[in-house]
Amino acid sequence: MSSSPTASSAGAPQSGSRRGLLALAIFAALLPLALPNAYTYEIAILVGINAITCVGLNLLIGYAGQISLGHAGFFGLGAYGSAILASRYGWPPLLSLPVSTVLVGALAWLVGRPILRLRGHYLAMGTLGLGVIVSIVLATEDRITGGPDGMAVPPLKVFSYAIGGEKTWYWIIAAAVVLAVWLAQNLIESPRGRAMRALHGSEVAASAVGIDAARHKLHVFVLSALFAAAAGGLTAHYSGFITPSKSSFVHSIELVTMVVFGGMASTFGAVVGAAVLTTLPQVLTTLKEYEMVTLGAVMMLTMIVMPQGLVPTLEKAIAAARRKPV
Amino acid sequence: MLAQYLLAGLTVGAIYALVALGFAIIYNASNVINFAQGEFVMIGGMASAGFVEAGLGLPLAALLAIGCATLVGILLEKFAVERARGASVVTLIIITIGASILLRGLATLVWDKKIHPLPGFSGEQPIVFAGATLLPQVVWVIGVSALAVALVWWFFNRTLTGKAMLAVSHNRLAARLAGISVRRVLLTSFALSAALGALAGILIAPISFTSWDVGIMLGLKGFAAAILGGLGSGPGAVAGGLVLGIVESLGAGYLSSAYKDVFAFLIILAALVFLPDGLFGRRAAERV
Numbered sequence: 001m002s003s004s005p006t007a008s009s010a011g012a013p014q015s016g017s018r019r020g021l022l023a024l025a026i027f028a029a030l031l032p033l034a035l036p037n038a039y040t041y042e043i044a045i046l047v048g049i050n051a052i053t054c055v056g057l058n059l060l061i062g063y064a065g066q067i068s069l070g071h072a073g074f075f076g077l078g079a080y081g082s083a084i085l086a087s088r089y090g091w092p093p094l095l096s097l098p099v100s101t102v103l104v105g106a107l108a109w110l111v112g113r114p115i116l117r118l119r120g121h122y123l124a125m126g127t128l129g130l131g132v133i134v135s136i137v138l139a140t141e142d143r144i145t146g147g148p149d150g151m152a153v154p155p156l157k158v159f160s161y162a163i164g165g166e167k168t169w170y171w172i173i174a175a176a177v178v179l180a181v182w183l184a185q186n187l188i189e190s191p192r193g194r195a196m197r198a199l200h201g202s203e204v205a206a207s208a209v210g211i212d213a214a215r216h217k218l219h220v221f222v223l224s225a226l227f228a229a230a231a232g233g234l235t236a237h238y239s240g241f242i243t244p245s246k247s248s249f250v251h252s253i254e255l256v257t258m259v260v261f262g263g264m265a266s267t268f269g270a271v272v273g274a275a276v277l278t279t280l281p282q283v284l285t286t287l288k289e290y291e292m293v294t295l296g297a298v299m300m301l302t303m304i305v306m307p308q309g310l311v312p313t314l315e316k317a318i319a320a321a322r323r324k325p326v
Numbered sequence: 327m328l329a330q331y332l333l334a335g336l337t338v339g340a341i342y343a344l345v346a347l348g349f350a351i352i353y354n355a356s357n358v359i360n361f362a363q364g365e366f367v368m369i370g371g372m373a374s375a376g377f378v379e380a381g382l383g384l385p386l387a388a389l390l391a392i393g394c395a396t397l398v399g400i401l402l403e404k405f406a407v408e409r410a411r412g413a414s415v416v417t418l419i420i421i422t423i424g425a426s427i428l429l430r431g432l433a434t435l436v437w438d439k440k441i442h443p444l445p446g447f448s449g450e451q452p453i454v455f456a457g458a459t460l461l462p463q464v465v466w467v468i469g470v471s472a473l474a475v476a477l478v479w480w481f482f483n484r485t486l487t488g489k490a491m492l493a494v495s496h497n498r499l500a501a502r503l504a505g506i507s508v509r510r511v512l513l514t515s516f517a518l519s520a521a522l523g524a525l526a527g528i529l530i531a532p533i534s535f536t537s538w539d540v541g542i543m544l545g546l547k548g549f550a551a552a553i554l555g556g557l558g559s560g561p562g563a564v565a566g567g568l569v570l571g572i573v574e575s576l577g578a579g580y581l582s583s584a585y586k587d588v589f590a591f592l593i594i595l596a597a598l599v600f601l602p603d604g605l606f607g608r609r610a611a612e613r614v
Contacts (some may be wrong), residue, residue, distance in 0.1 A: 067416055114599040119413060121359050125553040126598050129591035131548065140584045249546065253423055260420045289435060296428025300406055303421045308412035 014268055017185045022270055024181055027109060028174040032167070043282055045238060048173035049231045052180045052272040054258045055267055056227025059184055062255065062264035063193070064220045065200030066116065067124045069252050070131025071228050076138055076247020077104045078229025079236035080145055081269035083153040086237075088144070093156045097233040108225030109218065116217045119203075129251045139244040150243030153236045169238050176234065179269070184267045187223070196220055200265075228255075261302060263309025272311050329458040331579040332572060337464050339571020341472035343369075344526035344550025345562035347478060348519035354558045355515035358418050360408055363427040364545020365433075366523025371536030372433055373514025374528045375442040376440035377539040384445065392524045398429065403513055418452070425450065426541065444531035454534040467529045473563055474525060478518075482560065491515060495558065523548075543587070550594045569593070 035041050053075055060066050080098030085091040091099070115126045139148045146152075156163040156172075163169070187193045195216050198206040203213050235240045245251065254277065262273020280298065284291045306313040352360045373394045377387030402425055410421050446463040453460055471555055482488040492503040494511045502508055526544075527536065534540075551570045555562025570590050577589030 061416060115454075115595075118598055121353075121557055122553060122598055123357070124419070125550060126595060128546070129595050129598075131549070132591050133588050133595075136585065136588050249542070256416070257420050257423070260416050264414075264416065290431070292427055292431025293435065294431075296424045296426070296431055299424030300421050300428065303413070303417050303424065304406060304410045307410060309419045 005047040017194035017267075018188065021178070021185060024268070025178050025272065028178060030265065031174075032170065034194055035170075038166045041170050043279060045166065045169050045173050047234050047275045047278045048177045050255070050258060051177050051271045052173075052231040052234075052277050053228045053255055054270040054274045055177075055180045055184045056224040056231075056264070057255055058259045058262075058264065058270035059187065059196070059220050059227075059265060060224040061259055062266065062270070063188060064196045064217060065201060066119075066217055066221065068103070069124050069226070069249070069256060070127035070129070070134070070220075071224065071255050072247050072251035073131035073134035073288050074108060074225040074228040075232035075235075075251065075255075076134060076242075076244065077107065078232030079242045079246055080138055080151075080232075081154075081229070082233035082235045083151060083242055084144060086088070086154045093154060094158060097156075097230070097237065100233050101229040102134040104229035104232075105222050105226045107112075111175045112218045112225075116214065128249065128252070131247065132249055135244055135247040135249065138247055145244070148244060150241055153240050153242060155240060156157050156237040165231075172232065176230075181267055181271065188267070192216070192219075198263075216221075230297055257299060260309055261299070263313070266309070266311045266315075269309055269311035273309070276310070327581070331575045333458050333464060334579075335572035335575030336568065337428055337467050337571070338530075338574065339470050339568035341526045341530045341544070341567075342547050342551045342570050343564040343588065344471055344522050344529075345475060345569025346365065346551035346567045347475065347560060348522045349548055349552035349557075350558055350563040351478075351491075351515050351522075352554070353518045355491055355511050356407065357415075358422065359415075359549065360402075360407075360516075361419060361422040361545065361549075362402060363428060363519065363543030363548055364543070365426045366395045366399060366520045367527035367530075367539065367544045367548075368433060368536065368541035369429070369445065369520075370524025370527025371400060371531040371540060372437050372442065372527075373524075375444045375531060376437055378444060379442070384447065385467040387508055387530045391528055392521050395520045395524030395527075396517045399516040400513055402520075403516035407516070408509070410514065426545070430541065432539055437538065439538055440442055441535050441537045442531075443535050444528070446532040456460055463529075463532045467533070470525070474522060478522070478560065480567055481518075484531065487514060501531075525542055547590060550590060554594055554597050 014025075031044060035044060053071065057068065057071050060068055078100055080105055082093065082096045085100060086093045086094035115123070115130065118126045138145050159231075163172070188197075195206065195211045196213055198209070199213055199216060207213050213230060232246065235246065258273035258277045259270050260273070261277055262271065262304075263269030281291065281295060284294050287294055302310070329403065345561055346366060348366065349360065352358055352363070370391050373391035374387045377390050378384060382390070400447070402422075406421055406425055407418070410418060413421070426566050446461065447466045448462045450463075453462060453465070480488075490501065490506045490516060491511045493504065493506055494508055498508060501511075527540070528546075530536075547570060548567070551566035552563045553566070554570060555564070557564030570593065573593045574586055574590045579588035581589070
């Protein structure tokens with residue numbers, strides 16, 4: 001078992017990640033200057049939403065070493081939960097969103113206990129099964145969810161003032177991304193985060209030094225589900241309409257691909273992965289019928305050439321260049 | 327009614343079994359879960375439908391389709407999986423998923439996004455048997471699948487190549503020391519799995535039609551069946567496929583057809599929780 005590529009364990013992680021967070025905040029603050037129209041704002045918002053989910057998923061996959069091929073299920077449940085509470089029961093979205101997120105977290109806690117006993121490909125199958133079941137239930141219970149055609153979602157309201165427009169939403173999502181990254185960084189650098197990374201190396205070895213493997217796995221699983229559910233709820237109220245495709249296996253795969261593409265065990269990698277793989281299909285639509293072929297080929301090539309993902313590979317290249325003075 | 331449901335379950339179960347066997351063969355040789363397995367099924371169905379539409383006879387079309395899929399399997403191993411040796415499990419999963427998207431995209435380019443029929447191997451006249459009516463194609467599916475499974479068993483237990491592949495799955499290094507070419511074993515495993523997948527796709531196409539996206543669900547079900555039986559176990563994969571097909575069919579028949587796929591995955595989850603290593607899997611200890 002090779003050691004996990006956690007660059008932050010060496011050097012001065014504290015200051016490095018603080019600088020990264022600051023850079024991210026500045027980037028998010030300046031980005032609107034480069035966004036010419038509503039369409040580009042929309043893509044930026046989509047990137048942000050995926051980034052929130054991926055930062056959470058990366059804690060599970062990249063740091064704790066547990067795969068999930070069903071996270072779109074949590075995303076979808078978070079979205080539908082808030083949508084149903086708000087539209088069918090008339091809850092204010094400002095309340096339905098956190099309540100739905102917490103409910104999804106509770107569900108993750110319940111299913112996580114038996115599921116997380118599984119390992120490797122069996123865990124992949126278990127989470128995949130959960131995701132598929134959620135997706136089918138959302139598509140079939142059409143009296144509550146509107147079925148495969150989806151349902152309308154009331155907009156987010158603060159004191160009877162409805163939040164609309166791409167620009168306002170951009171700032172909400174940007175703030176949420178920075179918050180998500182800050183939370184993830186804090187967790188990774190805490191003793192709890194160290195325990196989590198130990199699990200990635202070897203569960204048996206981690207248990208041998210007194211780490212409660214089952215408890216730590218469950219906690220990070222629930223946390224990643226909370227991130228996904230919150231992102232789902234935000235999407236629902238932002239776009240005003242949701243369909244079960246948001247909870248599909250394909251979307252789960254997209255999320256995992258973003259994490260792996262950006263670089264596992266790198267929070268900024270997750271953000272970069274979300275940014276690249278959310279924007280790429282928008283660019284590829286100009287290729288029309290060649291879109292799928294290109295997407296598949298890009299996924300394969302990058303993973304073959306950079307099995308550790310984009311950000312860790314770049315970090316290594318930069319570090320190597322610094323060591324070798326020209 | 328029960329006989330009808332069981333028969334329907336056995337038919338899809340046989341298809342799942344072939345796909346699951348493909349998963350098991352590749353997993354044994356390379357420890358890779360090939361998420362593009364479902365696309366071999368799609369290629370089998372689409373290519374044979376394409377060749378038939380081009381005017382070829384069904385047997386020739388089927389053979390050519392299996393040939394196409396086998397070639398794709400070999401290319402996938404040579405240009406993707408082999409180059410990514412030593413990558414992590416998740417990275418390999420993403421590579422094979424990328425391959426499946428690529429293959430689906432190619433299918434829409436080579437053929438189209440329409441649904442294609444394939445004629446039944448011996449007509450569409452239903453047969454009445456033991457109180458159940460069945461299409462002759464059902465007999466073909468079950469018969470040919472059983473034959474294919476028997477051939478795979480014979481290959482792994484009675485031929486030198488097959489035994490070499492088993493040796494690699496037990497201990498790669500020891501196999502290499504005994505003079506077995508691991509590279510050739512990997513290639514053979516992908517070729518064999520692709521051929522089995524394509525065969526499944528051709529067999530089922532006259533019953534459920536075929537299109538560019540049939541591989542997604544069939545691949546997932548095949549993976550589920552392989553897991554149910556215990557990853558890497560050949561008999562397990564076949565048993566898992568049949569169990570899955572029958573559970574699905576009974577669930578759809580007696581409970582709710584909308585939740586057909588849910589039953590399949592619920593049984594998988596239940597099996598995983600109570601038998602974390604599958605029906606036939608062996609418990610493996612982690613090396614520290």
